[in-house]
Amino acid sequence: MRMQENLLLIRRTVGWSASKFAEKIGVTRQTINNIESGRNKLNKTQYIAMRSVLDAEIKSFPDDTKMLQILLEVLVDNPQNYSEEVRETIIEKANIMTPGILVGSVSRETVSKEWMNTVVSGILALTAPGLACGVFSAGGWLLKLVNRKIENKTADKESSDNK
Numbered sequence: 601m602r603m604q605e606n607l608l609l610i611r612r613t614v615g616w617s618a619s620k621f622a623e624k625i626g627v628t629r630q631t632i633n634n635i636e637s638g639r640n641k642l643n644k645t646q647y648i649a650m651r652s653v654l655d656a657e658i659k660s661f662p663d664d665t666k667m668l669q670i671l672l673e674v675l676v677d678n679p680q681n682y683s684e685e686v687r688e689t690i691i692e693k694a695n696i697m698t699p700g701i702l703v704g705s706v707s708r709e710t711v712s713k714e715w716m717n718t719v720v721s722g723i724l725a726l727t728a729p730g731l732a733c734g735v736f737s738a739g740g741w742l743l744k745l746v747n748r749k750i751e752n753k754t755a756d757k758e759s760s761d762n763k
Contacts, residue, residue, distance in 0.1 A: 603651075607632075610672070614657060671690070
């Protein structure tokens with residue numbers, strides 16, 4: 601359900617049209633549009649296909665997909681770990697920044713770098729003063745959390761593939 605609610609934003613973050621995303625997961629453009637609009641419910645098979653394609657994109661282009669990593673972490677995988685205010689701020693900032701990626705006027709890498717600066721600043725504004733230093737230390741707690749989660753998923757997958 602969380603993936604479906606945020607699918608349009610996630611897709612725009614990667615820079616894929618509905619047609620391109622549909623092609624990557626083996627459905628029609630109309631299916632993607634119907635899922636995004638809520639006319640159709642995202643089923644488990646579609647979810648798995650979407651996550652597989654998105655996770656492969658993250659693994660292939662880690663520097664270009666930091667925004668995607670954070671959106672998946674905060675909006676889909678573990679929203680309970682973040683306050684409503686943090687989630688709303690992240691959605692607001694992502695909605696401002698993603699249209700340029702989709703139309704090709706700015707690269708994902710450029711947006712990803714700006715995103716990290718903007719998100720960290722936004723999170724700082726919402727964080728208790730005593731925690732502010734920790735947000736900036738060594739590149740930001742949110743990105744570290746996301747990267748750790750992705751590394752764990754990759755290690756788990758490689759481990760199961762080797763069995």
